[in-house]
Amino acid sequence: MEEKFNVQEELKKLPNQPGVYIMRDENDTIMYVGKAVNLHNRVRSYFRKIVGRGPQIDRMVAQIARFEYIVTDSELEALVLENNLIKENSPRYNTLLKDDKTYPYIKVTVSEDFPRIIFSRLMKKDKSKYFGPFTSAAAVKDTIELINKIYGLRTCNRVLPRDIGVGRPCLNYHMGRCSAPCDGKISKEEYAERIKGALDFLEGNYNPILKKLSDEMEKASEELEFEKAATYRDLLNSVRQVAQKQKMTDAAMEDKDILAIASDENDAVIQVFFVRDGRLIGREHFYMTHISGNPQAEILRDFVKQFYAGTPFIPRELMLPETIEDMDIIEKWLTMRKGSRVYLKVPERGQKEKLMELAAQNAQLVLSKDKERLKREEGRTIGAVKEIENILGIKGLNRMEAYDISNISGFANVGSMVVYEKGKPKKSDYRKFRIKSVEGPDDYACMKEVLTRRLLHGLEERKEFELRDIDARYGSFTKFPDLILMDGGRGQVNICLQVLEEIGVNIPVCGMVKDDNHRTRGLYFNNVELPIDRRSEGFKLITRIQDEAHRFAIEYHRSIRSKAQVKSLLDDIKGVGPARRKALMKHFGSIEDIKNANIDELSKIPEITPNVAREIYEFFRKDETASN
Numbered sequence: 001m002e003e004k005f006n007v008q009e010e011l012k013k014l015p016n017q018p019g020v021y022i023m024r025d026e027n028d029t030i031m032y033v034g035k036a037v038n039l040h041n042r043v044r045s046y047f048r049k050i051v052g053r054g055p056q057i058d059r060m061v062a063q064i065a066r067f068e069y070i071v072t073d074s075e076l077e078a079l080v081l082e083n084n085l086i087k088e089n090s091p092r093y094n095t096l097l098k099d100d101k102t103y104p105y106i107k108v109t110v111s112e113d114f115p116r117i118i119f120s121r122l123m124k125k126d127k128s129k130y131f132g133p134f135t136s137a138a139a140v141k142d143t144i145e146l147i148n149k150i151y152g153l154r155t156c157n158r159v160l161p162r163d164i165g166v167g168r169p170c171l172n173y174h175m176g177r178c179s180a181p182c183d184g185k186i187s188k189e190e191y192a193e194r195i196k197g198a199l200d201f202l203e204g205n206y207n208p209i210l211k212k213l214s215d216e217m218e219k220a221s222e223e224l225e226f227e228k229a230a231t232y233r234d235l236l237n238s239v240r241q242v243a244q245k246q247k248m249t250d251a252a253m254e255d256k257d258i259l260a261i262a263s264d265e266n267d268a269v270i271q272v273f274f275v276r277d278g279r280l281i282g283r284e285h286f287y288m289t290h291i292s293g294n295p296q297a298e299i300l301r302d303f304v305k306q307f308y309a310g311t312p313f314i315p316r317e318l319m320l321p322e323t324i325e326d327m328d329i330i331e332k333w334l335t336m337r338k339g340s341r342v343y344l345k346v347p348e349r350g351q352k353e354k355l356m357e358l359a360a361q362n363a364q365l366v367l368s369k370d371k372e373r374l375k376r377e378e379g380r381t382i383g384a385v386k387e388i389e390n391i392l393g394i395k396g397l398n399r400m401e402a403y404d405i406s407n408i409s410g411f412a413n414v415g416s417m418v419v420y421e422k423g424k425p426k427k428s429d430y431r432k433f434r435i436k437s438v439e440g441p442d443d444y445a446c447m448k449e450v451l452t453r454r455l456l457h458g459l460e461e462r463k464e465f466e467l468r469d470i471d472a473r474y475g476s477f478t479k480f481p482d483l484i485l486m487d488g489g490r491g492q493v494n495i496c497l498q499v500l501e502e503i504g505v506n507i508p509v510c511g512m513v514k515d516d517n518h519r520t521r522g523l524y525f526n527n528v529e530l531p532i533d534r535r536s537e538g539f540k541l542i543t544r545i546q547d548e549a550h551r552f553a554i555e556y557h558r559s560i561r562s563k564a565q566v567k568s569l570l571d572d573i574k575g576v577g578p579a580r581r582k583a584l585m586k587h588f589g590s591i592e593d594i595k596n597a598n599i600d601e602l603s604k605i606p607e608i609t610p611n612v613a614r615e616i617y618e619f620f621r622k623d624e625t626a627s628n
Contacts, residue, residue, distance in 0.1 A: 005065060005066035007047060007064070007066075007067075008047075010066075010067070011043065011044050011047065013369040014039050014040040014043055014044065014069065015039055015040060015071060015365065016038050016039070016040045016041075017038070017039060017040075017071050017072075018035075018036060018037050018038070018039070018071070018072050018073070018074055018075045018077070018078045019035070019036060019039045019069050019070050019071040019072045019078050020033060020034070020035050020036075020069065020070045020072065020078050020081045020082050020085060021033075021034055021035075021036060021039060021042065021043050021067055021068070021069045022067060022068050022069065022070075022085070023046075023060065023064050023067050023091075023093075024064070024065055024066050024067065024068070025063045025064070025065050026063070026065040028065075028066075030085075030089045030091045031060055031063060031064070031091050031092060031093050032060055032091050032093040032094055033082055033085045033086050033089065033091055033094060034082065035075070035078040035079050035081070035082040036078065037075050037078075039069050039071070043067060043069065046061050046064070047061070056093065057093075060093045070283055070362060071358070071361055071362050071365060072358065073354075073358060077358075081280055084280055085282065088282065104119060104120065104121055104137045104140045105119075105120045105121070105122075105123055105130045105131060105140075106118075106119070106120070106130070106131040106140060106143070106144060106202060107119070107120040107128050107129070107130055107131075108128060108129040108130075108131075108195070108198070108199060108202070109128050110127070110128060110129050110195070111126070111127040111128060112160070113160055113161055113188060114154060114160040114161070114181045114188065114191055115153075115195050116153065116154055116155065117144050117147055117148060117153055117198060117202075118144065118155075119137075119140060119141055119144055123278070129199070129202075131202045131203075138238075139237075139238040142234070142235060142238035143238050143239055146209075146235050146238070146239065147198050147201060147202075148177065148178070149177050150209065150212075151194040151195070151197055151198050152176075152177065152178055152179035152186075152194060153178070153179070153194060153195070153198065154172075154178055154179075154180075154181055154182065155172065155178070156170060156182065158182050160181055160182060161188070163182060164181070164182060164183070164184050165182075165183060165184060166182075167182070168183070169182060169183045169185070170182075173185070179191065179194070206239060209239060210236065210239060210240070213232050213235055213236045213239065214232075214236060216232045217229050217232035217233055217236060220232060254275070254278060254315075254316055254317060255275065255276050255315035255316050255317070256275045256315045256316060256317035256318070256319060257272050257273065257274060257275070257315050257317070257318050257319070258272070258273040258275065258319040258355050258356055258359050259271070259272055259273075259300065259303075259304075259318065259319065259320055259321065259359070260273075260321050260356055260359035260360035260362070260363045261296050261299060261300055261303075261321060261360070261363060262360065262363035262364040262366070262367040262368075263288075263296055263299060263367070264367065267287065267288065267367065268287075268288040268296070268299050268367070269285050269286070269287055269288070269363045269364075269366045269367040270285065270286045270288060270299075270300070270303045270307075270363065271283060271284075271285050271359045271360070271362050271363035271366065272284050272285070272286070272307075272359075273355060273358075273359050274315075275315075276315075280355070283359070283362065285362070285363065285366045286303065286307065287377075288302075288303060296321075296322065297322050297323065297324050297325065298324075298325070300320060300321070300322070300324050301324040301325055301326065301330070304318065304320075304324065304330060304344075305330065308334055308337070314334055314337055314338040314342060315342075316340075316341070316342060316343065317342070317343045317344075317345060318334070318342070318343070318344050318345070319345055319346075319347055319355075319356060320344060320345070320346050321346070321356055321360065322346060323346055324344075327344050330344065331343065331344045380423065380537055380540070380541070381422055381423030381424050381541075382422055382423055383423075383537055384423050384536075384537035384538045384540065384541035385397055385398075385422065385423045385538075385541070386538075387536055387537060387538030387541075388483075388523075388538045388541065388542070391523060391530055391532060391538065392483075392508070392510060392523065392525050392530070394482075394483070394508055396482060397482050397483055398421060398422060398482050399419065399420070399421050399426075399479060399480075399481045399482050399483075400419070400420045400421075400481055400482065400483045400484075400485055400545065401417055401418070401419050401420075401481040401483075401484055401485065402417070402418050402420075402484075402485040402486075402487065402512075402545045402546065402548070402549040403415060403416065403417055403447060403450060403451065403484070403485075403486060403487065403496075403549060404416050404487045404549040404550050404552070404553040405435075405443045405446045405447055405450070405487075405553065406550075406553035406554050406556070406557040407441060407443075407446070407557065412434075412557060412560045413434075413435035413438055413446050414432065414433060414434055414435060414553060414556045414557045414560060415432070415433035415435060415446060415447065415449075415450035415553065416430070416431075416432060416433070416549055416550075416552040416553035416556060417430065417431040417432075417433070417450070417454060417549075418430050418545065418548045418549045418552050419481070420541075420545055423541055425548060429479075430552060431454065431477075432552070432556045433449070433450045433453060433454075434560065435449055435450070436449065437449050443492075444491060444492070444495050447486075447492060447495050447496070448495050448498070448499055451495070451496055451499040451500075452499050452502075452503070454477065455480075455499065455500070455503050455505055456503065457477045458477040458478055458479075458480060459503070459505075461477050461478045462478050480505065480507060481507060482507075482508070483507070483508050483509075483510055484496055484507055484508070484509045484510070485510055485511075485512055485542075485545055485546070485549075486509060486510070486511045486512065487512055487546060487549055487550065488511055488512070488513070488514075489511045489513045489524045489529070490511065490524060490527075492511055493509050493510070493511040493524055496509045497509055508525075509525075510523050510524065510525045511523065511524030511525070512524075512542055512545075512546045513529055520532075520539070520542055520543050520546055523542070570584065570585075570591075570594075572619070573615055573616055573619045574612075574615045574619075575609075575611065575612040575615050576612065576615075576616065579607060580607050580608060580612065583605050583606075583607040583608065584605065584608070584616075587604075587605050594616065594620070595620040597616075597617075598617065599613045599614055599617045602616055602617060
């Protein structure tokens with residue numbers, strides 16, 4: 001049996017630190033993202049027998065196949081990362097915010113001659129400086145008010161210097177809260193000095209303000225002005241709340257990968273944080289073996305070369321924990337691959353360094369607590385691929401494609417193509433085929449069409465890439481497999497070999513032979529059936545690939561059948577065409593609900609006129625009238 005994620009064992013490894021946890025189902029789909037002050041306590045609570053926590057949580061817990069977590073430095077960082085991951089993945093058990101409001105920022109309009117400090121919910125590329133995001137809108141507003149009061153900054157929307165002298169200064173000037181640049185009371189240079197002081201505060205130099213507020217609070221308290229002291233106390237708390245550093249969002253709004261490494265004598269883990277449009281949206285860790293005591297810089301260099309040779313997206317920046325050999329050459333190579341400038345950088349201070357530290361902390365956790373699990377996972381994937389290589393006697397097996405056909409007595413013939421790379425499914429490269437040239441139940445003819453279309457499409461894409469001077473290896477259909485797996489024996493394999501010969505492509509083809517009980521019993525390769533140990537990881541991988549190809553084909557066939565049934569029924573109604581059929585199904589969700597709707601309910605759909613609503617209503621009641 002395939003070794004499953006052991007929940008109880010993994011619960012023991014949870015750290016007593018803040019962070020974000022991610023719950024996944026058996027298809028590895030993210031179901032829920034949550035934050036925790038203490039990951040150990042929070043995640044374990046889901047697996048206790050708790051009465052009254054609600055049916056939705058119970059349903060989710062019943063579907064959890066595995067979980068993962070990302071450690072952060074504070075609860076605030078966990079909260080912001082949780083928000084990013086929810087927006088990126090839209091998990092079905094998270095409450096999703098439809099109006100896309102998010103955490104507040106402090107915006108400094110530095111491009112203006114007399115800048116303002118204002119509250120903002122959005123971060124734009126408008127030459128302004130942004131600070132945040134923060135979790136408390138009230139604290140942000142209090143802090144902005146405080147900064148404006150201390151530094152005498154304007155809050156109006158006047159266009160300066162154009163409107164200087166137009167009208168009188170506002171009430172804030174008379175209350176001593178604004179330096180009135182609108183009336184020429186302060187020069188541009190002096191105002192710029194005040195903005196510089198405010199920016200120093202926002203960038204983390206809080207001590208002068210904190211000391212000033214603390215002194216004023218104590219002074220007011222000594223003079224028995226308790227209301228005034230309470231005001232200073234509240235402002236002091238607001239500043240302290242805003243002063244919490246967070247690293248989950250970058251005001252530069254750029255794409256970057258942040259790499260960190262943890263290693264011991266035999267193994268290393270590379271942690272990659274993915275930042276897209278300035279937001280940390282996720283992470284992956286990669287297990288490096290056969291390091292033979294190599295220095296970390298060398299392991300890191302090898303990882304960068306191997307990982308970014310195959311990944312479909314290369315960010316603008318790669319942040320590395322230390323300088324690596326051939327850094328300039330690798331930078332040029334990545335620039336050539338991406339088609340635009342790529343930078344390799346080693347951060348020395350500031351926010352990027354903090355995020356690097358966080359990545360390194362997570363890498364060390366993976367290395368120390370997940371080492372055995374990662375080895376088992378590697379055995380199920382890369383180790384299994386090596387076993388298949390040995391059985392077939394081939395080398396360099398990386399990408400495998402498997403095909404299957406699905407129909408019912410020749411109705412709605414469809415084909416599926418699933419892709420596995422390094423022993424793992426690559427779902428972005430899966431493809432569906434609706435058979436065009438075959439009527440009736442002829443699986444061989446259907447398979448011939450699917451393979452021909454797939455391979456010819458790949459060759460055409462390669463030609464197009466060559467004309468546009470793009471590396472064809474990094475397309476979708478342009479990447480041909482190292483091995484084609486057919487769901488069957490001699491007959492299916494021969495069909496594939498025939499197609500390959502006609503097109504002029506040379507790819508090894510292997511059949512997945514089943515016994516009388518429809519279970520995989522061996523591999524058919526080069527006209528010979530090869531036995532395979534059913535207890536081996538190679539056998540388990542073959543079975544997973546075969547089941548996945550079958551599942552993918554069946555799901556597509558069911559969707560085609562469902563659409564066909566909906567179409568045939570609704571299209572018999574006078575006045576209902578494709579647009580109205582779509583509107584009806586979108587509004588009601590099922591044929592049964594449409595059938596049970598009255599004329600008024602049907603007429604509420606903008607596309608359905610009163611006459612058409614009556615036609616639909618009467619259509620579903622013809623049989624009832626006839627029977628009466």
